Amino acid sequence: MKAYIFPGQGAQFTGMGKNLYEESAKARELFEQANEILGFRITDTMFSGTEEELKQTNVTQPSIFLHSVVLAKISSNFQPDMVAGHxxxxxSALVTNGALSFEDGLRLVAQRAAAMQKACELQPSTMAAVLGLDDEVVENICREIDDVVVPANYNCPGQLVISGTIRGVELACEKLKAAGAKRALILAVGGAFHSPLMEPARAELAAAIEKTVFSTPICPVxxxxxxxxxxxTTIIKQNLIDxxxxxxxxxxxxxxxxxxxxxxxxxxxxxKVLxxxxxKISSSAEAMSVA
Structure with a gap:
């Protein structure tokens, strides 16, 4: 059984999607449609923007979404048995399995990026990568901190990202290193994604998701x-909001x-992050890029 997996923020690079645009009429059509929906030529930044320009949340998220979805849509043998996205x-996963239309998916991603950016500006916050500790140890240390800091990304065994206020994350990093973490490294991100500090963004995105039509997908997400x-679809929408x-x-x-x-x-x-x-999760699993 084939599981298609879709990357999240951090996978962007200058020139992303350019070869797809140049080599496929269908890809060009989708990219131009995206430029129209977004109201600016995101393709200009994707194809020739600087690393710094691509890091802006309102550009990063739609760019990665577009690259992923266009790749799936022009692939001749895209037949997923299951999908997931980080x-x-x-x-991206929900557009490719038919739960969301391309247009609605892109609009929601753009709204999500804008809402997250606003939430980041409301409260200075950050994230840190923690390597070499059991999840339970990280969870317990986060609970001990008298500020907002929580596990945010369970990436693979021994690699967990934490998220919270700058003070909360710094305090947690000190305790995690003392507990034997190989690394507890503050990340260059704009805010505390996947933490309670994203509540303003969650409320904003919830309103947009509730107004969007979701269809029964061709395979589970x-x-x-x-x-x-x-x-x-009711469960999918709620999970997407949460x-x-x-x-x-x-x-x-x-x-x-x-x-x-x-x-x-x-x-x-x-x-190729995922x-x-x-x-790392399963050494015997077969993993590759879309052909």
Whole structure:
């Protein structure tokens, strides 16, 4: 069984999607449609923007979404048995499995990016990558801190990202290093994604999601919030709303896909980060990029 997986923020690179645009009429059509929907030529930034320009949340999220979805739509053998996406990648997954239209998916991603940017500006906050500790140790230390700091991304065994106020994350990093973490490294991100500090963004995105039509997908999506497969659109929508303030359970999602029969993981989008995580979760799993 084929599991298609879709990357999130951080996978962007200058020139992303340019070859797709140049080599495929269908890709060109989708990219131009995206420029129209967004009201600016995002393709200019994707194809020739600087690294700094591509890091802006309102550009990064639609860019990665577009690269991933266009790749899937022009692929001749795209036949998923199950899909999953890391954070933002969940929207790409939901367009490619038919739960969302391309247009609605892109609009929601743009609204999500804007809402997250606003939430980041309301409260200075950050994230940190923690390596070499059991999840339970990280969870317990986060609970001990008298400020907002929570597990945000369960990426693979021994790699967990925490998220919260600058003070909360700094205090947690000190305690985590003292507890034996190989690294507890503050990340260059704009805010505390997947933490309670994203509540203003969650409320804004909820209103947009409730107004959007979702269709029954062709295959299950393993969602970040609970790592469980979903086909029911009511459940999918609620999980998508809750995702902004809840951790990304990527390790558990991959483990559940393997348990449910996934034999091949195909990463669809820029970069190869998720393939690496899949191999760390299960050394025997087959992982590759979309052909």
């Amino acid at each position: 954070s933002l990648g969940e929207f 393993y969602q970040n919030v609970n790592a469980q497969p979903a086909i029911d 995702q902004l303030t809840a951790p990304v359970r990527w390790t558990q999602s991959v483990q559940n896909m393997l348990t449910d029969g996934a034999t091949q993981f195909v990463e669809c989008g820029p970069g 393939q690496g995580l899949v191999k």
